[in-house]
Amino acid sequence: xxxxxxxxxxxxxxxxxxxxxxxxxxxxxxxxxxxxxxxxxxxxxxxxxxxxxxxxxxxxxxxxxxxxxxxxxxxxxxxxxxxxxxxxxxxxx
Amino acid sequence: xxxxxxxxxxxxxxxxxxxxxxxxxxxxxxxxxxxxxxxxxxxxxxxxxxxxxxxxxxxxxxxxxxxxxxxxxxxxxxxxxxxxxxxxxxxxx
Amino acid sequence: xxxxxxxxxxxxxxxxxxxxxxxxxxxxxxxxxxxxxxxxxxxxxxxxxxxxxxxxxxxxxxxxxxxxxxxxxxxxxxxxxxxxxxxxxxxxx
Amino acid sequence: xxxxxxxxxxxxxxxxxxxxxxxxxxxxxxxxxxxxxxxxxxxxxxxxxxxxxxxxxxxxxxxxxxxxxxxxxxxxxxxxxxxxxxxxxxxxx
Amino acid sequence: xxxxxxxxxxxxxxxxxxxxxxxxxxxxxxxxxxxxxxxxxxxxxxxxxxxxxxxxxxxxxxxxxxxxxxxxxxxxxxxxxxxxxxxxxxxxx
Numbered sequence: 391x392x393x394x395x396x397x398x399x400x401x402x403x404x405x406x407x408x409x410x411x412x413x414x415x416x417x418x419x420x421x422x423x424x425x426x427x428x429x430x431x432x433x434x435x436x437x438x439x440x441x442x443x444x445x446x447x448x449x450x451x452x453x454x455x456x457x458x459x460x461x462x463x464x465x466x467x468x469x470x471x472x473x474x475x476x477x478x479x480x481x482x483x
Numbered sequence: 484x485x486x487x488x489x490x491x492x493x494x495x496x497x498x499x500x501x502x503x504x505x506x507x508x509x510x511x512x513x514x515x516x517x518x519x520x521x522x523x524x525x526x527x528x529x530x531x532x533x534x535x536x537x538x539x540x541x542x543x544x545x546x547x548x549x550x551x552x553x554x555x556x557x558x559x560x561x562x563x564x565x566x567x568x569x570x571x572x573x574x575x576x
Numbered sequence: 577x578x579x580x581x582x583x584x585x586x587x588x589x590x591x592x593x594x595x596x597x598x599x600x601x602x603x604x605x606x607x608x609x610x611x612x613x614x615x616x617x618x619x620x621x622x623x624x625x626x627x628x629x630x631x632x633x634x635x636x637x638x639x640x641x642x643x644x645x646x647x648x649x650x651x652x653x654x655x656x657x658x659x660x661x662x663x664x665x666x667x668x669x
Numbered sequence: 670x671x672x673x674x675x676x677x678x679x680x681x682x683x684x685x686x687x688x689x690x691x692x693x694x695x696x697x698x699x700x701x702x703x704x705x706x707x708x709x710x711x712x713x714x715x716x717x718x719x720x721x722x723x724x725x726x727x728x729x730x731x732x733x734x735x736x737x738x739x740x741x742x743x744x745x746x747x748x749x750x751x752x753x754x755x756x757x758x759x760x761x762x
Numbered sequence: 763x764x765x766x767x768x769x770x771x772x773x774x775x776x777x778x779x780x781x782x783x784x785x786x787x788x789x790x791x792x793x794x795x796x797x798x799x800x801x802x803x804x805x806x807x808x809x810x811x812x813x814x815x816x817x818x819x820x821x822x823x824x825x826x827x828x829x830x831x832x833x834x835x836x837x838x839x840x841x842x843x844x845x846x847x848x849x850x851x852x853x854x855x
Contacts, residue, residue, distance in 0.1 A: 391600075391617040391650055393586070398569035400486065402538050402562030404529050406548055409562065414484075414538070416567065418515070421575050422604070422615050428518050429574075431484040431538060436590050440570055445588050445600075445617060447648045451639045453544045454646040455592055460547040462540045462561040464484055468648040469588030469595065474602065476584035477626055481615075482607050491755035493672065495724050495748030497715050499734055502748065507670075507724070509753065511701070514761050522701050522760075524670040524724060533756055546730045553733040555726045555747040557670055577786075577803040577836055579772065608790075608801050622776050631774050631786070631803060633834045637825045640832040641778055654834040655774030655781065660788065662770035663812055667801075668793050677848035679765070681817050681841030683808050685827055688841065693763070693817070695846065697794075700854050707797050708853075710763040710817060719849055732823045739826040741819045741840040743763055 391447045393420040393471060396440050397429060406462040409433075415467060417446055422476070423483055432465040445469035484540045486513040486564060489533050490522060499555040502526075508560060510539055515569070516576055525558040538562035577633045579606040579657060582626050583615060592648040595619075601653060603632055608662070609669055618651040631655035670726045672699040672750060675719050676708060685741040688712075694746060696725055701755070702762055711744040724748035763819045765792040765843060768812050769801060778834040781805075787839060789818055794848070795855055804837040817841035 394417040402414065415438060418429040430446075435455055438444050444467045447455065452466035487510040495507065508531060511522040523539075528548055531537050537560045540548065545559035580603040588600065601624060604615040616632075621641055624630050630653045633641065638652035673696040681693065694717060697708040709725075714734055717723050723746045726734065731745035766789040774786065787810060790801040802818075807827055810816050816839045819827065824838035 391619075391648075392614075393602075393617060395573055395575075397573040398567060400538075400567040401565045403565050405538065405562035406528060408548075416486075416515075416569065418573075418575060419614065422602075423612055425612075425614050426516055426518075426575050427614070428485075428512065428520070429515050431486060433484075435592060441573060445586075445591065447650050449650050450543050450636050451648060451650045453547075454639075455594070455648045457646075460550075462484075462544060462548045462559070464540050464542050464544045466648070469591035472587045472589050474584060474586040476602065480581055480583040480604075480627060482581075482604060482612050488759055488761075490759040491753060493724075493753040494751045496751050498724065498748035499714060501734075509672075509701075509755065511759075511761060519702055519704075519761050521671075521698065521704050521706070524672060526670075534759060543729050546733075553736075555670075555730060555734045555745070557726050557728050557730045577805075577834075578800075579788075579803060605800065608788075609798055611798075611800050613800070621778060631772075631777065633836050635836050636822050637834060637836045640825075641780075641834045643832075652834070655777035658773045658775050660770060660772040662788065666767055666769040666790075666813060668767075668790060668798050674852055674854075676852040677846060679817075679846040680844045682844050684817065684841035685807060687827075695765075695794075695848065697852075697854060705795055705797075705854050707764075707791070707799070708794050710765060712763075720852060729822050732826075739823075739829075741763075741823060741827045741838070743819050743821050743823045 391445050394446050396442050408458050408461040430465055432467050433463050434467045438467045443471045484538050487539050489535050501551050501554040523558055525560050526556050527560045529560055531560045536564045577631050580632050582628050594644050594647040616651055618653050619649050620653045624653045629657045670724050673725050675721050687737050687740040711746050712742050713746045717746045722750045763817050766818050768814050780830050780833040804839050805835050806839045810839045815843045
């Protein structure tokens with residue numbers, strides 16, 4: 391899983407029926423060190439919104455979280471992060 | 484999932500029988516920040532065409548979307564994107 | 577699998593029910609050569625703590641390790657590393 | 670899936686029994702933009718040879734294509750590419 | 763799959779029970795072009811040792827190779843490479 395920030399939303403009218411009613415959010419991975427990464431699209435399963443820091447799961451686990459066995463999903467927001475406690479002295483930079 | 488643009492098509496005559504009749508499109512991930520990435524090949528399940536901005540799913544979820552349990556597929560176009568709303572102030576660059 | 581160091585913890589109050597009671601740790605991959613990488617979030621299954629060097633497994637195997645078939649998990653700490661023996665002459669740099 | 674060129678072969682005598690009789694080819698992803706990538710090893714399921722431009726599928730889908738449920742395979746050549754039609758004006762560089 | 767060199771071993775005493783008795787080797791991907799990569803940890807299923815050039819499979823296929831359905835494994839050594847034949851004129855650099 392990884393920590394990310396919700397930076398926006400998207401609308402796709404023609405889409406796989408398994409996505410009907412799903413909220414699709416654009417999430418950028420949080421930069422702990424210095425490797426800025428591109429955002430991905432995740433299904434929201436927890437009620438997240440733009441600006442929130444979230445926990446994202448990827449792969450087949452994301453699909454299973456949706457409860458639809460054939461969902462067209464490979465990334466899901468599965469938590470909203472309250473706090474992180476990092477020991478900065480342990481980070482390799 | 485990720486946002487991409489369909490930049491072309493390909494034809495493969497000798498191919499796995501599970502791909503017979505599939506439309507194979509070449510899709511480049513959209514650059515939100517600055518990391519330009521190489522295109523991949525995705526099966527179209529939604530009626531997309533060159534120039535369109537699409538939603539791509541990868542991994543076993545892409546295979547399941549095809550409805551063929553043993554399809555030789557690890558990426559599928561599962562939506563055509565109408566609009567994105569990004570809060571630019573939230574993007575890390 | 578890969579070797580990493582636990583650099584911190586996170587708390588997510590709204591979260592998928594499959595994560596209730598799980599300890600979520602932030603783990604940075606160990607740099608053997610020179611490619612510093614961003615941390616990820618892993619479920620602890622072994623009793624690890626901040627500062628420890630651990631073994632992380634990813635993907636569907638991480639989900640299965642939790643014993644919950646639909647767990648919202650794609651990375652798990654599955655060992656605490658006592659020692660590594662590296663033949664430095666064999667490393668490409 | 671991705672487009673690649675077969676650049677060579679390899680021989681592994683001690684190997685998992687699921688690979689007995691499999692042809693293992695070394696395939697380098699094709700560079701559309703500018704990101705040259707390292708080759709990987711794929712099982713040939715289609716009769717490809719060195720110098721040919723092929724379609725590669727990865728992950729669990731590659732394993733399933735072999736028809737052996739526990740095959741030690743995470744990449745397979747599943748097509749030989751006749752032609753690609755790219756709209757160069759659409760590529761981000 | 764990919765080609766790598768075994769550069770060392772590791773010992774993890776507290777570990778998932780599925781790893782009891784497994785030999786864990788540290789393997790660095792072989793550099794064909796110029797992208798040096800970090801080593802990963804793979805379970806040995808074939809009798810490999812430090813200094814040998816091996817074939818590594820990743821993902822759910824690696825788990826299945828172990829024969830334990832819930833093994834905490836996402837990478838396995840499944841062959842020892844005798845020889846590679848590369849057509850250098852075909853490599854993109």
